[in-house]
Amino acid sequence: MTWRENMSPSPTTTILLTLIALLNIYLVLASFQNNGMIRLREMPDDYFTVTLNAQISRDNTAITNSFTWPYVAAEPSANPSPKNLDRTLQQFENVLETSQQLENVLETSQKLQNLLEMGSEENRTVVLLVSDYRSGSSLLGEMFNQNDDVFYLFEPLLGVVGPRAQKRFLERLLSCNPLHWGFLRRSRQSGCGEFTEETPDYRNCLKNTNRTAECLKYGITVAKFIRLRGIESIQDFGILDKPNVFVVHSFRDPRGTINSRLSYDVVNYNGKKIPRDGLTEEIVGNIANSLCWRYYNDSVFGDSLPNKYTRVTYEDVCTDPETNIRHVYKMIGHEAPQRVLDWFAQHTHAHSISAKDDKMGLERNSALTAVRWKEELPREFICAIEKNCRQLMDYLQLEYTCSDNNM
Template sequence: MPFRFRYRRSIYLLGLLTVVSVIVYNKKLHAKESWSNKSTTTNAIEKHTAPNAVILLTQRRSGSSIVGELFNQYVNVSYFYEPLFPFDDTCKQSLQNQTQKTIQHIASCELTHLPKLYNEAFNVTNRDDKYSKCKEYGVCFAGYTRSKYSAYLTRDAQICHTTEVHQQCPAPIDLDRLSSHCRSSIMVAMKVIYLCRLEWITPLLSSKQSNVKIVHLVRDPRAIVNSRIPQRDLKSEVNKARFGVIRFYAHQICDQLSSNVDYADMAVGSLVPRESYLRIRHEDFALEPIQVSEKIYKFLSLPFREDMRKWVLDATTSNTQASELKTGDQGTKRNSKEIVSAWREKLSFEEVVVIQEICKDSLNKLGYRVFNTEKELQNVQELHFEPMV
């Protein structure tokens, strides 16, 4: 074979080999980039489609136990039950900084800071830690009845275990381990009933480094007052004292309620991103639990799974009637529609008038009807609010 022909063939083969090599390399590079992009997209879904934290902000006896279970029952959500218990609802200005720090550390899964903050709060409020056991466990209500506890401690973190009626945890809980688990969960949620002023945590809502959302649960203050006071007695002197208790609670509840509603109406859309705040009325949840649950999950960018849908239906259509619920019952299974108007059959018209005089502003802003006659009050077939769902 002539040399010139062999030389040309060698050049041709070398060129062909180069082209093939480039094609193979480009395919590998493309595959690698595709995997990288897919991985990034997956991480984005896992990390950013749900907020880092959601705060269920409400007041005592506002239906927060059952709404909080929307988070507690959700697998791989770290749900903190009343983490501000040591701070009480006395609204001590001296605890504002510690309140904000506590919520911030929970939202960012830095749980090792909690014992120090809890000790400082208890030293100011002198609350009894017998049931919450915040100091014993390092987190509040870790080892409590199964109607008041954080399910993820057993279900997901596997730090505790449950008996028929209680959740049992080691004391103190390993907060380093719990923080690590918390960071791996899809969302951090907390039910907060001892935050006096929404404005105290504005920096957490407006910070670019934080992705915290608020679900603000409100309820007719007349129903809240009824839920907190003792039942009427046949003795007139007992009922006179009852009026004093009603006035006290009406002022306490409505001062805080009006303050937070006014602040939210002013701040949301300016100081606080509009997509970070959602207001829910307890009564709307009671009437249409599925629709309101869907609204909450959509707000949080969480799928409303079928198991949660079944749980909501079961929890809100219990055979337990409102008249059978004991005073102080804070269970999460009840006939919600019965609960909506139950207070109207338990408070006298005179008592309702007292509450309405104190809470007029809150009632008007939240869309609750004011009763002018006893006949209107007792006509429970007619709702005292316009359903929003």
């Protein structure tokens, strides 16, 4: 009998097929028993074997058990010869081996059951890390990506446009089956190891790995977004009705966010690319108004979601990573791993204080980077930002630097 399932089965199908396989094992082993004792039989010349192959194949990941034992229908000889005794002894050894193989199958079955239970929506924690462009979200996302128990998706909403498409994406994400997976090179748990360099082998691995199977291995799924319509839309989609879904709002002082955006030679504004030298106080003020309006709405709505939402700022994590990381993990009901805390201690106090050569880099002295806007932004730009972000700054009690705005 052979059981082979090449496609990823549903949990119900997997459990059913596993039970059928184990039932067949029991029926075969029962042929060796008589009144609760193992009955040794002479091995006839025309004996045959029964082989069970149990395999769930998930592309590169497979859990497999295969074994063979003799199934004998003949009655033992009345006067066993030495030759027959040798065969009987061999049968006994076969039965002992079969018992060990059965234990291995039962162990494999338990692993399958554990995998299915972990992969169910009810038993997995799903974290939606919501942020904005150049708000430090890549660094803050590492508080999950560096956790060995997390499957991390980096910007999976790239190309997912419109509320209906985003709703469908989030619904499928809960079962580790989204249509888009983002930049898997930024995920440590992609199934291909941590990315170090672009090679043909690495590209082939990413192409051929069953991502749903990899995602189901972990008890926590985290997706980082800068393209979500807003935190309120998650509530509108019904996603937050799930008890195991949480929102972490990755936030940055708007003056720091805009200073980071202005570090590029060209700035996107109303669908146009404006050279940095062509920026005016009015344009910077309009950029700030749009950014802070989203920040404010997300913050106010998020604060209305008890035990489902927390806000973590880039500045706070840079100055006191351990306290803020522990706070986030406490909200989602997990302990902050020491590996994550150690990673942040190393990467937020690196020697580099600038990201001029690598604006998407993660290793820098973030404590200094967090307040660099005070030295790099022209004062008129700072005042324009504060003027257009007054509602947000008052709500979050951010300190003003332009006295005429603090009124």
